Amino acid sequence: MPPPPPRRKPPLLAAAAAAAAALTVGAAPLAAQTVAGTAAEASRDTPPETPKVRISKKECKRVIRHQARADVAYRPGVDVRGNPVVPADLGGGFQMTLPDVFEFNITKDLTAYLDGPEEQLAADKAAALAAEKSVAATEAAVSSAALSLAGAQTASDTAQAAAIAAQAAADAAPNDTALAAAAATAQATATTAATGLATAQTAYDATVTAASSNDVSTALNQSQAALTAAQGIGYTQDTAAQTASTTATTAAAASTAADAAALTAAEKVAKSPDMALTIGTVRYNIKTGAITFNGKPLNDASLGELAERCRAMMDSKSRANR
Numbered sequence: 001m002p003p004p005p006p007r008r009k010p011p012l013l014a015a016a017a018a019a020a021a022a023l024t025v026g027a028a029p030l031a032a033q034t035v036a037g038t039a040a041e042a043s044r045d046t047p048p049e050t051p052k053v054r055i056s057k058k059e060c061k062r063v064i065r066h067q068a069r070a071d072v073a074y075r076p077g078v079d080v081r082g083n084p085v086v087p088a089d090l091g092g093g094f095q096m097t098l099p100d101v102f103e104f105n106i107t108k109d110l111t112a113y114l115d116g117p118e119e120q121l122a123a124d125k126a127a128a129l130a131a132e133k134s135v136a137a138t139e140a141a142v143s144s145a146a147l148s149l150a151g152a153q154t155a156s157d158t159a160q161a162a163a164i165a166a167q168a169a170a171d172a173a174p175n176d177t178a179l180a181a182a183a184a185t186a187q188a189t190a191t192t193a194a195t196g197l198a199t200a201q202t203a204y205d206a207t208v209t210a211a212s213s214n215d216v217s218t219a220l221n222q223s224q225a226a227l228t229a230a231q232g233i234g235y236t237q238d239t240a241a242q243t244a245s246t247t248a249t250t251a252a253a254a255s256t257a258a259d260a261a262a263l264t265a266a267e268k269v270a271k272s273p274d275m276a277l278t279i280g281t282v283r284y285n286i287k288t289g290a291i292t293f294n295g296k297p298l299n300d301a302s303l304g305e306l307a308e309r310c311r312a313m314m315d316s317k318s319r320a321n322r
Contacts, residue, residue: 102284106293107276123265130258131214137251138211141219144244145207148226151235152193152200159193159233162186196233200226220252 079085166186170179203226210218227237227245237245280294291298 100286103281105281106279108279119268126262126265130255130262133251133255133258134214134216137216137248137255138214138219140244140248140251141223142207142211144248145204145223145226147241147244148230148235149200149204151241152197152230152233155230155234156193156197159190163190193233196229199229203229216252216255220248223248
């Protein structure tokens, strides 16, 4: 039997072999380009391989047989660690027995027919004005007391300086009886001034305290006490101090008048307390569902409206007793 004819290489393999031979023998760059182009065409003709995912049987079993942990699902009576716990809805707690019949009154506020809203508005305005006047008066009293305290401090400092100078002169001439007497007098004046300054300081502090509590009368009185103490040691009011003192007095008088007006307005509002007129009484029987008004059965329209009110009232009572 004659030998089979030699198998021809596929065109692709033949081209690759030819390219390899050309590269082996140092073919020209053109041959290398031809090989690259041929390989690119071959890659386009070959379909890409489909990616495959591999998983072992052991992992498959773990996925199929997975179960949730015991602490994920809620179990009544135990906590997340399996320890027993007391349920939230304990028995034997406070319970209130509701009556079988509920009653409520139908009322009407009569102040609307007696100028009540207008009187209340006037009283509110009077109270606001009185509060404003009170603040202005206490602020003016504090300002006046502060000026008096500053004047007392100046007078005391002047007296102390004079006493030091007189004593220095007496010490320089120990045999001069006149200088000694002058030094003694100056020292007495300085002591009196120090006492007056302390009194003014106390009065000023009391003025501030009274102002913080909105006590106009006490603030004004203590402000005047500070002024008196300062004047007793030689303080003489200047124009600013006189204006502050006058302003405090005027503001206090205005505050007193405003307070009186507010009190009168409040008394007018309160002249008729509890002006709610009871029109009638509604009774609702839980067991029978009967509703009466002043002992008479209600018609269907009124019954429906009042039934809603009764149900709302019962619901609110039930929620309050839970």
